[in-house]
Amino acid sequence: MAIPTGHWENKQAMLKFHLVTWANRADYQRQLESYFRIRYQIYVEERGWRQIDRPIPVEMDAFDNEDAIYLLGLDENGAVGGGSRLVPSLKPHLLSEVFPMLSSEEIPRGEAIYEWTRIFVAPRFRALGASSPAAGAVLCGLLEACLHLRIEQMSVVCETFWLKRLRGLGWPVEQLGPEMEHADGDILALLIQVDREALDSTRKAYGLSKASLLA
Numbered sequence: 774m775a776i777p778t779g780h781w782e783n784k785q786a787m788l789k790f791h792l793v794t795w796a797n798r799a800d801y802q803r804q805l806e807s808y809f810r811i812r813y814q815i816y817v818e819e820r821g822w823r824q825i826d827r828p829i830p831v832e833m834d835a836f837d838n839e840d841a842i843y844l845l846g847l848d849e850n851g852a853v854g855g856g857s858r859l860v861p862s863l864k865p866h867l868l869s870e871v872f873p874m875l876s877s878e879e880i881p882r883g884e885a886i887y888e889w890t891r892i893f894v895a896p897r898f899r900a901l902g903a904s905s906p907a908a909g910a911v912l913c914g915l916l917e918a919c920l921h922l923r924i925e926q927m928s929v930v931c932e933t934f935w936l937k938r939l940r941g942l943g944w945p946v947e948q949l950g951p952e953m954e955h956a957d958g959d960i961l962a963l964l965i966q967v968d969r970e971a972l973d974s975t976r977k978a979y980g981l982s983k984a985s986l987l988a
């Protein structure tokens with residue numbers, strides 16, 4: 774399936790969202806290099822996830838391959854300010870290869886199911902004591918990207934607090950199995966239903982207008 778790309782703009786958060794795939798990666802060489810370095814700064818240096826440390830300051834795993842789809846939020850200078858990754862569930866992904874024990878039943882797989890990983894917002898876009906508009910923009914951008922790509926469900930391996938947070942935003946979320954103690958924080962697996970209502974309620978929660986438009 775050819776993956777349609779596109780970009781969105783969210784003026785409040787000053788981020789413009791781009792979908793980067795294997796097909797258009799040449800147009801984003803500079804941003805992709807910086808993206809993987811930012812992932813290292815955030816996940817290894819800031820979060821202290823030692824298991825994904827590497828000899829050079831670039832964070833890349835087995836799922837950063839030709840099937841990965843990146844949502845990159847670029848600021849007005851074209852610098853990466855936030856992002857997320859989607860991996861097709863029909864291919865090897867974190868839940869199937871590393872954490873299958875987090876799903877009590879068969880791992881959800883299908884054409885319209887993707888695994889969501891690596892959400893982040895660069896520290897300069899974060900807010901103190903409250904979730905930042907940039908995080909809201911990334912979450913909205915993610916839902917918009919899924920709707921655009923006809924992705925109906927997202928599986929995710931995440932820290933336990935996300936269940937309450939996503940439900941609080943109006944996302945239909947099902948827990949797939951038991952929680953697990955993990956050196957980097959307790960985790961669980963979720964299956965998220967992608968729908969327009971979740972997008973609307975997330976925009977509302979963050980006070981974002983309907984400006985996340987396909988350019």
Ligand code: COA
Nearest residue numbers: 815820890891892893894895899900901902903904905908
């Ligand atoms: N209710 C009350 N407070 C909330 C809240 C809520 N629903 N959501 C967040 N907050 C608070 C947090 O406690 C935090 O307070 P503090 O500044 O006093 O510590 C502050 O708001 C910021 O929350 P945070 O979740 O860090 O920010 P965010 O919602 O803007 O961004 C991420 C969320 C995940 C994008 C951002 O934290 C990030 O990039 N983290 C690094 C990458 C990461 O760990 N990603 C997740 C795993 S892949």
